Amino acid sequence: MMQLIKIVVFSLLTIGFFTAYSYYGIPQIIPAPPPEKEELDLEGITTADLIVLGERIFKGKGACTLCHNDVGGRAPMLDDIGMKAQENMADSRYKGTASSVEEYLYESLVDPSAYVVAGFGKMGTQDSESPMTDVRTGSIKLSEEELLVVVAYLQDLSGLDVTVEIPVGSTGTEESGQPAATTTQVVTTNTRAKYDSAEEILSQLACGVCHIVGHYQGLIGPDLSHIGGSRSKDYLRRAILDPNAELTEGYMPMMPPTYGDQLYASELEMLVEYMSRLQ
Amino acid sequence: MQSGAKHGDKMRHLDWKCLLINSMLLFGSLCVLTLLSDPVYAAEELVEVTASNVISPPELTAADYPQILGLNSRVTVWLVAQLHLWFAAFVLAVPIFVFIIEAIGMWTRNRKYDDMAYEFIKVSITAFAITAILGGLLTFCLFLLYPHLMQYLSGIFRESMFIYALLFFAESVTLYIYYYGWHWLQGGNKKWIHLTIGLLLNSVGATLMFLANAWLTFMMSPAGVDANGVFSGDSWAAIHNFLWNPINLHRTIANIAFGGSIIGAYAAFKFLAASSQEEKAHYDWMGYTANFIAISALLPLPFAGYYLTAEIYAYSQQMGITSMGGVFAWLFIIQAVLIGVLFIAANYYLWCGMGRSEGAYRYNKYIKYIAVVIVAAFLVWFTPHTLILTNVELKALGGPYHKYLGPLGIMPAKNTAVNLMILFTAISVLLYRRANKIPTVSRVEIGNLVQIALFTAGIINIFILGTYYGYFTNTVYKIAASIPQVLTTLIIIGISALIDLVIYKGAKEVAPLHWGRIPDRAQYALFLVAVAFTWLMGLMGYVRSGLRQHWHVTDVFRDNSVEAFTPTLGYAASVVSVGVVIFMAMLIFIFWISQVSSQKTVVHGYWKTT
Numbered sequence: 109m110m111q112l113i114k115i116v117v118f119s120l121l122t123i124g125f126f127t128a129y130s131y132y133g134i135p136q137i138i139p140a141p142p143p144e145k146e147e148l149d150l151e152g153i154t155t156a157d158l159i160v161l162g163e164r165i166f167k168g169k170g171a172c173t174l175c176h177n178d179v180g181g182r183a184p185m186l187d188d189i190g191m192k193a194q195e196n197m198a199d200s201r202y203k204g205t206a207s208s209v210e211e212y213l214y215e216s217l218v219d220p221s222a223y224v225v226a227g228f229g230k231m232g233t234q235d236s237e238s239p240m241t242d243v244r245t246g247s248i249k250l251s252e253e254e255l256l257v258v259v260a261y262l263q264d265l266s267g268l269d270v271t272v273e274i275p276v277g278s279t280g281t282e283e284s285g286q287p288a289a290t291t292t293q294v295v296t297t298n299t300r301a302k303y304d305s306a307e308e309i310l311s312q313l314a315c316g317v318c319h320i321v322g323h324y325q326g327l328i329g330p331d332l333s334h335i336g337g338s339r340s341k342d343y344l345r346r347a348i349l350d351p352n353a354e355l356t357e358g359y360m361p362m363m364p365p366t367y368g369d370q371l372y373a374s375e376l377e378m379l380v381e382y383m384s385r386l387q
Numbered sequence: 388m389q390s391g392a393k394h395g396d397k398m399r400h401l402d403w404k405c406l407l408i409n410s411m412l413l414f415g416s417l418c419v420l421t422l423l424s425d426p427v428y429a430a431e432e433l434v435e436v437t438a439s440n441v442i443s444p445p446e447l448t449a450a451d452y453p454q455i456l457g458l459n460s461r462v463t464v465w466l467v468a469q470l471h472l473w474f475a476a477f478v479l480a481v482p483i484f485v486f487i488i489e490a491i492g493m494w495t496r497n498r499k500y501d502d503m504a505y506e507f508i509k510v511s512i513t514a515f516a517i518t519a520i521l522g523g524l525l526t527f528c529l530f531l532l533y534p535h536l537m538q539y540l541s542g543i544f545r546e547s548m549f550i551y552a553l554l555f556f557a558e559s560v561t562l563y564i565y566y567y568g569w570h571w572l573q574g575g576n577k578k579w580i581h582l583t584i585g586l587l588l589n590s591v592g593a594t595l596m597f598l599a600n601a602w603l604t605f606m607m608s609p610a611g612v613d614a615n616g617v618f619s620g621d622s623w624a625a626i627h628n629f630l631w632n633p634i635n636l637h638r639t640i641a642n643i644a645f646g647g648s649i650i651g652a653y654a655a656f657k658f659l660a661a662s663s664q665e666e667k668a669h670y671d672w673m674g675y676t677a678n679f680i681a682i683s684a685l686l687p688l689p690f691a692g693y694y695l696t697a698e699i700y701a702y703s704q705q706m707g708i709t710s711m712g713g714v715f716a717w718l719f720i721i722q723a724v725l726i727g728v729l730f731i732a733a734n735y736y737l738w739c740g741m742g743r744s745e746g747a748y749r750y751n752k753y754i755k756y757i758a759v760v761i762v763a764a765f766l767v768w769f770t771p772h773t774l775i776l777t778n779v780e781l782k783a784l785g786g787p788y789h790k791y792l793g794p795l796g797i798m799p800a801k802n803t804a805v806n807l808m809i810l811f812t813a814i815s816v817l818l819y820r821r822a823n824k825i826p827t828v829s830r831v832e833i834g835n836l837v838q839i840a841l842f843t844a845g846i847i848n849i850f851i852l853g854t855y856y857g858y859f860t861n862t863v864y865k866i867a868a869s870i871p872q873v874l875t876t877l878i879i880i881g882i883s884a885l886i887d888l889v890i891y892k893g894a895k896e897v898a899p900l901h902w903g904r905i906p907d908r909a910q911y912a913l914f915l916v917a918v919a920f921t922w923l924m925g926l927m928g929y930v931r932s933g934l935r936q937h938w939h940v941t942d943v944f945r946d947n948s949v950e951a952f953t954p955t956l957g958y959a960a961s962v963v964s965v966g967v968v969i970f971m972a973m974l975i976f977i978f979w980i981s982q983v984s985s986q987k988t989v990v991h992g993y994w995k996t997t
Contacts, residue, residue, distance in 0.1 A: 111659045111660060112975070112979075113655065115659070115911075115914060115975070116975070118914060118915075119914060120968070120970050122914075122915060122919065122922075123918060123922065123964050123968060123971075124964075126721075126724075126919075126922050126960065126964065127961060127964045128724065128958050128959050129721065129724060130721050130957055130959075130960030131960065133721075133724070133955040134717045134720055134721065134956060135717065135954065135955050136955045137717070137954065137956075139952065139953035139954075139955070140953075141952050142936065142937030142946075142952060143937075148755075174705060175704070175705075181755045188697050225778075235606055239704040240704075241703075241705075245614055245942075248705075249942075268953050287691065312689050345652055353912075
């Protein structure tokens with residue numbers, strides 16, 4: 109009996125160690141919630157909004173940054189794609205049919221193998237096949253409108269004028285053939301569900317990429333873990349709504365000025381309230 | 388040891404009852420299956436079905452998922468599935484090595500092997516009943532909590548699910564004949580018949596697992612369906628999907644390692660409970676053999692793992708990046724720690740085991756150096772990881788979407804450490820083998836020198852490869868270091884094993900091994916191997932399933948339940964731990980039952996004398 113108890117205690121201790129290690133030995137990252145279905149309302153949208161929207165898709169639903177980022181080296185960076193596109197179309201390896209940058213960008217998204225950037229092809233295909241899939245398919249599944257919006261963003265990103273024209277009367281990503289009555293989750297961009305907590309906002313808006321806050325460890329911006337001790341609520345509100353108005357000493361103006369448009373007023377208050385409590 | 392026949396009688400009662408329960412469960416689940424795959428019923432259920440023979444995934448909302456008694460559906464299914472899998476893995480693996488041990492016994496005509504094989508299968512037989520019950524429970528939970536998904540899957544896999552049920556029955560029958568016929572089918576042709584039944588049992592078992600693997604790999608890498616998930620009617624395409632064979636291979640090997648480790652724990656348990664020296668010797672030998680099986684299967688496992696990962700990348704680069712980047716990157720750090728624990732425990736067990744030999748004193752002095760290297764490699768494996776590159780990693784991982792990923796950046800350091808661990812474990816094994824031998828051939832010195840040179844060169848090569856790939860190449864190629872490193876390790880182990888065979892050809896034994904002369908704490912190393920392996924299997928089960936993220940069936944059937952999110956690793960680890968505790972409790976119960984069933988209470992004056 110004594111032996112049995114010893115064995116049990118020993119096993120429990122081992123299991124406890126593994127569990128504790130998984131909690132405290134490694135950072136607890138809260139993975140992104142599943143992407144929400146959004147319906148785009150492009151009627152009368154301004155070019156500026158188009159670009160903002162495009163960026164959001166690029167970093168969000170489109171999952172483009174999964175590969176196109178400067179950490180992994182898995183895919184080319186796209187900030188000079190405008191210039192590159194011209195060169196690539198003239199390259200002898202180019203198999204596509206585009207004649208303008210806009211068409212080239214669109215083609216890159218739906219037929220990535222039309223031109224494969226040297227060194228980025230699928231392993232063993234001598235750069236004849238792209239590892240990127242048609243972004244209209246699979247888990248990314250961008251709609252025609254979303255493709256145009258992303259193209260607009262890419263044009264702007266690489267310093268070109270946006271030439272994309274949004275077809276009149278186009279709304280939405282509703283899959284065709286789907287009887288409207290069976291879908292209940294018609295979430296439009298204007299009526300996104302409210303975030304429930306400041307933590308959710310931090311994770312949704314990726315503040316932790318740049319700040320030390322909660323369990324995030326970003327180092328680009330100031331440490332926010334005791335921000336409430338030194339800053340008033342008014343200051344915090346301004347720092348989010350108009351970050352470049354008053355720069356924190358020793359930091360570059362790198363914080364996106366767009367949060368004011370992305371948050372509901374009540375959410376902003378929740379966030380400010382949360383930060384003011386970080387003493 | 389114990390009177391086999393009496394013991395058998397008691398077990399028989401228990402098992403036939405279980406068999407009865409199994410058959411009932413089986414029958415029940417068959418009814419559910421046929422009912423649910425009935426097209427008419429299906430047509431009523433699914434709005435999306437236009438023609439009754441089109442199988443397509445419905446678009447669900449959170450409200451479509453049944454809420455039963457406030458149960459968390461995901462955790463319920465997760466735990467039940469994992470428990471079923473642990474038992475199934477055990478029950479499928481044991482006959483594989485029982486078959487081999489039985490064959491060795493027939494070959495060497497050494498009765499010891501036959502007895503041990505029988506005892507192995509005896510442990511698995513109670514577990515078999517539990518596997519079946521858990522399988523029934525899992526089927527029940529899945530249909531209850533995820534009816535739409537199961538409807539879709541059972542539509543596509545109707546035939547294979549039916550065949551599965553039949554095969555399961557065949558498995559029960561062959562297993563029971565194999566076990567209960569053991570003492571009857573002895574000697575001459577009868578023994579061959581028995582061995583053939585063992586082969587049959589293994590074939591049926593493997594087919595069973597491959598079928599079940601087809602369903603879950605279909606969920607990961609669907610085939611035989613179009614981009615919207617509409618089934619083409621080609622069942623073989625759906626079964627033979629992209630990740631099917633990689634998973635088949637990986638699971639088969641892992642099952643053997645797992646089965647070995649559980650039998651090892653059983654032997655350790657019996658060793659500690661043993662009262663006579665004879666019993667101790669028997670269970671010591673059994674524990675040693677089981678551990679040997681477990682570790683032998685553990686060594687090729689990383690290769691099956693690489694193959695699987697490479698195939699995941701080939702199937703979908705996005706899934707590959709999700710697996711090695713983002714949150715899951717950290718999961719592989721936990722995995723590394725677990726494997727490190729396994730190595731340390733296995734080595735420790737070997738060192739303790741050297742006490743069985745009179746000749747071991749000649750090598751004892753080396754052990755402390757091996758221990759230092761292995762522990763150091765273990766520490767390198769996880770500590771520097773969280774120190775070096777922390778900021779970059781966290782920046783990369785801190786965003787809401789899985790960005791790619793620091794950890795590959797220091798994979799080379801980890802790989803170097805693991806290769807050193809494997810090499811030094813190999814040295815442990817070499818020393819263990821030598822402990823009881825005196826070489827008789829000439830040129831022993833030369834052989835030894837060659838081995839030493841080989842290991843030294845190999846270790847240097849592994850270091851150079853690690854450094855080169857770690858610090859002088861593009862990130863994409865950093866994992867590439869692992870392949871030449873692992874090749875180096877393998878070649879060294881292979882060649883030095885050959886040299887060893889030559890040197891110790893016809894070697895004399897120092898003295899017969901003293902089985903049973905091993906400290907009790909060595910048995911705890913066996914428990915540690917079993918617990919760590921069980922936990923590891925649970926963790927890897929989680930990542931395999933978690934890779935689908937918010938999809939029931941990748942890219943074609945979305946999971947819209949409230950639990951579709953990917954949990955934090957701490958959360959996942961807790962679920963795994965709860966599962967392991969339940970599993971271990973059930974296991975200890977099984978061990979205890981087998982202990983009790985061999986005990987007899989002698990009473991006087993209770994029964995009437997006739």
